[in-house]
Amino acid sequence: MNRAAHLLLTVGLLLASAMAAAAPRIEHWQTANGARVYFVAADENPMLDVRVVFAAGSARDGEHAGLASLTNGLMNEGAGEFDADAFSERLGATGAMFGLGAERDMAFASLRTLSEPRYATHALELFALALGKPRFDESAVQRDKARTLVGLKHRQQSPDALAEETFYASLYPRHPYGTPPDGTPASIAAIDRAAIVAFHQRYYVARNAVIAVVGALDRAGAEALAERLSQALPAGEAAPPLPAVTPAEGGLHHVDFPSIQSHVMLGLTGMRRGDPDYFPLLVGNHALGGNGLVSILFEEVRNKRGLSYSVSSAFVAMSEAGPFVASLMTDRKQQDEALDVLRTTITQFVYDGPPPAAIDAAKRNLIDGFPLRVASNRQIAEYIAMLGFYGLPLDYLETFPAQVAAVTPDAVKDAFARRLPPERLTTVVVGRAKADAAP
Amino acid sequence: MRSLMFGVALCGALCGASASAGGPVHEYTLDNGLKLIVQEDHRAHVAVVQVWYRVGSAYEHDGITGVSHALEHMMFKGTKTRGPGQFSTLVAANGGRHNAFTSTDYTAYYQEWSADKVPLSFELEADRMRNLVIDEAEFKKEINVVLEERRMRTDDAPQSLAVEAAQAVAFTTSPYRQPVIGWEADIKSMTATDLAAWYQRWYAPNNAIVVVVGDVQPDAVLALAKQHFGPLAKSDIPPPKPRPEVPQQGERRVTLKSDKARVPYLVMGYKAPNLLAARAGEGVEAWEPYALDVLAATLSGDESSRLDKHLVRGQELAAELSAGVDTGGLLPSLFFVNAVPADGVGLEKLEHAIVAELDALEAKPPTAAELERIKTQVVADNVFQRDSMLHEAMTLGALEAVGLGWRVKDDYVARIQAVTADQVLAVARKYLVPDQLTVAWLLPEQKP
Numbered sequence: 001m002n003r004a005a006h007l008l009l010t011v012g013l014l015l016a017s018a019m020a021a022a023a024p025r026i027e028h029w030q031t032a033n034g035a036r037v038y039f040v041a042a043d044e045n046p047m048l049d050v051r052v053v054f055a056a057g058s059a060r061d062g063e064h065a066g067l068a069s070l071t072n073g074l075m076n077e078g079a080g081e082f083d084a085d086a087f088s089e090r091l092g093a094t095g096a097m098f099g100l101g102a103e104r105d106m107a108f109a110s111l112r113t114l115s116e117p118r119y120a121t122h123a124l125e126l127f128a129l130a131l132g133k134p135r136f137d138e139s140a141v142q143r144d145k146a147r148t149l150v151g152l153k154h155r156q157q158s159p160d161a162l163a164e165e166t167f168y169a170s171l172y173p174r175h176p177y178g179t180p181p182d183g184t185p186a187s188i189a190a191i192d193r194a195a196i197v198a199f200h201q202r203y204y205v206a207r208n209a210v211i212a213v214v215g216a217l218d219r220a221g222a223e224a225l226a227e228r229l230s231q232a233l234p235a236g237e238a239a240p241p242l243p244a245v246t247p248a249e250g251g252l253h254h255v256d257f258p259s260i261q262s263h264v265m266l267g268l269t270g271m272r273r274g275d276p277d278y279f280p281l282l283v284g285n286h287a288l289g290g291n292g293l294v295s296i297l298f299e300e301v302r303n304k305r306g307l308s309y310s311v312s313s314a315f316v317a318m319s320e321a322g323p324f325v326a327s328l329m330t331d332r333k334q335q336d337e338a339l340d341v342l343r344t345t346i347t348q349f350v351y352d353g354p355p356p357a358a359i360d361a362a363k364r365n366l367i368d369g370f371p372l373r374v375a376s377n378r379q380i381a382e383y384i385a386m387l388g389f390y391g392l393p394l395d396y397l398e399t400f401p402a403q404v405a406a407v408t409p410d411a412v413k414d415a416f417a418r419r420l421p422p423e424r425l426t427t428v429v430v431g432r433a434k435a436d437a438a439p
Numbered sequence: 440m441r442s443l444m445f446g447v448a449l450c451g452a453l454c455g456a457s458a459s460a461g462g463p464v465h466e467y468t469l470d471n472g473l474k475l476i477v478q479e480d481h482r483a484h485v486a487v488v489q490v491w492y493r494v495g496s497a498y499e500h501d502g503i504t505g506v507s508h509a510l511e512h513m514m515f516k517g518t519k520t521r522g523p524g525q526f527s528t529l530v531a532a533n534g535g536r537h538n539a540f541t542s543t544d545y546t547a548y549y550q551e552w553s554a555d556k557v558p559l560s561f562e563l564e565a566d567r568m569r570n571l572v573i574d575e576a577e578f579k580k581e582i583n584v585v586l587e588e589r590r591m592r593t594d595d596a597p598q599s600l601a602v603e604a605a606q607a608v609a610f611t612t613s614p615y616r617q618p619v620i621g622w623e624a625d626i627k628s629m630t631a632t633d634l635a636a637w638y639q640r641w642y643a644p645n646n647a648i649v650v651v652v653g654d655v656q657p658d659a660v661l662a663l664a665k666q667h668f669g670p671l672a673k674s675d676i677p678p679p680k681p682r683p684e685v686p687q688q689g690e691r692r693v694t695l696k697s698d699k700a701r702v703p704y705l706v707m708g709y710k711a712p713n714l715l716a717a718r719a720g721e722g723v724e725a726w727e728p729y730a731l732d733v734l735a736a737t738l739s740g741d742e743s744s745r746l747d748k749h750l751v752r753g754q755e756l757a758a759e760l761s762a763g764v765d766t767g768g769l770l771p772s773l774f775f776v777n778a779v780p781a782d783g784v785g786l787e788k789l790e791h792a793i794v795a796e797l798d799a800l801e802a803k804p805p806t807a808a809e810l811e812r813i814k815t816q817v818v819a820d821n822v823f824q825r826d827s828m829l830h831e832a833m834t835l836g837a838l839e840a841v842g843l844g845w846r847v848k849d850d851y852v853a854r855i856q857a858v859t860a861d862q863v864l865a866v867a868r869k870y871l872v873p874d875q876l877t878v879a880w881l882l883p884e885q886k887p
Contacts, residue, residue: 044482045825076742084752088742092812095819114819143755150702150758150782157597157701157883258698259595261587293515293538294524294531303524306580309588329591361532368534372551375483376826 031230038384048215055239056107056203058181066183078135096123132232205236210388262431270324273390280415286362289313353413472645486653488560505621545840561667597700605879613684643674704881708773728766
């Protein structure tokens, strides 16, 4: 094919680009009883995504580790006049998908349904019922407690899960982020129905909720929908702020486990959502260990030395300082070498500052790759729910590329020097102790 | 919590060939045999480009298991004109995400990025389709990465080991007995020469399918494909020798003791036919694979399905449970039921309870309400899947790669809706029989 034809095609593809929208247009309002609503109209497919998030994650567990997760998981096990069997049969008949989950900051309930009223109306009624009137039948509570205990045992056979649990416990010894979100055998056993009901009454309330709606409906339809869901909840009160995080002292924590591979996690308490250093840390980490197959850590650990299949790093931004975490897994025999490469690479990155070319590449990837982050309704729903939950500005998505573009290598170096002092890194290793490691 | 907690990823009910009808699909074949499939999706200015090769672990023989997957790793390590890692650097610098995956039936590579980058995808993929360099030093490092991957996914993951053992016992002559990642000894003895030979044998335009889904114009994509892939020479690729599974004549069992496991695990698999077998006749009616999908959805798939209702709730014998069948594969596989028992429940008791539920289908065939629910869910899933370009492309590519053709997805909903209760009962009677069963038990065992 000749040159002229090639150019013609390029132009053809570019024209399509001019027609496509950039960031999704987010509409925002409050319901009568105080739930914050974020809405993006998307009528290309006849479907609706609704995601309701509450400040009801494990950071709210209090004395009962695992309470947030247990409460959340029980919300589709019977609601209103329907027990678990009747509820699941009715929901199943609508074709909708009902999702639940509890993290450290937030708990969510999500619904994906066809937008056609003969499906959506019924699905949304059941969803509202589950949000506001879960039954928490004693039989369901006992069953889910028993299943959770089996799940906790299962975690004990996963070196990955053990490493994460130890990592959070080490970084947050006196903060609610430090307890395991799924609880412990003792804490689960001690939770009764009354505690679950009380947790639901306190946290699953309109003023503690963000409702994200994406799909084939107009503003009026979205308002009616959000109002209907919100009315299913008492107004209540927003959850109080979490305590600030005190940085941990670093140190090495080893968990003995009979795995072939050692799982290594390295980190410290990092940053909050809305942190002034957010963009320098995001861009810097993208270069260091965030950008998939081309990060500096990937190059050093995997490409140059073949030490691990998976190696990456991240700043997990949360309500209060979430962790910076770098992790890999490698055969026990080469654990020391891998850990040394991981630590040295991070230390050099902090002390010497990032290679400017790496920062440039990271920025280009984040900016040019931005449309991929909001290409589907599901992604948009998760994004706007996150924006609302953390109180980020409405133009966050729109300004994201410009914020990334403004980051300089010096700004990264400065932020990393302040926020990632290598001597404070906590190290967690799960694997065989040295003495009994196979030769 | 439910489905993801107990990690073994198995194709759930209805995911085999479940598909949607998004934008119209355009199909082209270049003179050198390369097939191009394009589906428009103009919601965002992005595109997914995938290149599928008809080669995977089902094409491998003893001694070289895992070679397709190891080669997939080396496909990022440079060509005659591009150094190791340059592919990844270029994709990242252009705002892309990329990766690859290998299965029993195919090996596929993909990029997701701005729709403007389709020409760059084609340029890079055409280059590594024919000009790969398998450097000895790069290979030596990368094969260690593959070993680490095997340790992570399988050797340190007891439930995966149980599934691997079940497959190895269930199949005698079918290559589905081999793990996709390969046996450890085979990975360790693999050489760069093995990979080069495998590459020479299978990587050619006439063994490839290019799938593009996104904000593109099909005619423009075709012209680009002609430009970049058109000049590549085709190969003479003798088809692999058929290795059909010998008939199973009785139940098979395997036990796996693990000092890493803390909870027991049950894997049950019945030999089940696939869509290709139905197409070929072979004693399989055209509707049977669809009836098997409905059967799987009757038993598992959402909280109102029978096994959830009766064994997770009801009798409370299982903490986790899933059932499913993949009818969209190259070769017939298994109708699976996998379960973690509730605390204190033995595997034998759980196994008997599952068999009793299967037997109960005879007295209680699917009700009208059950069928209606499953059919509504298939209609809904068909729409929901359109939200993900990657999934759309995966469905098109996988159907093409196994030789079913992407059109199978177009009448999937209609075929499911035509399934009757009698047909569900008929496939349960025909296939969920004791002599066709393989069972694996994972037993936690603390070493002193």
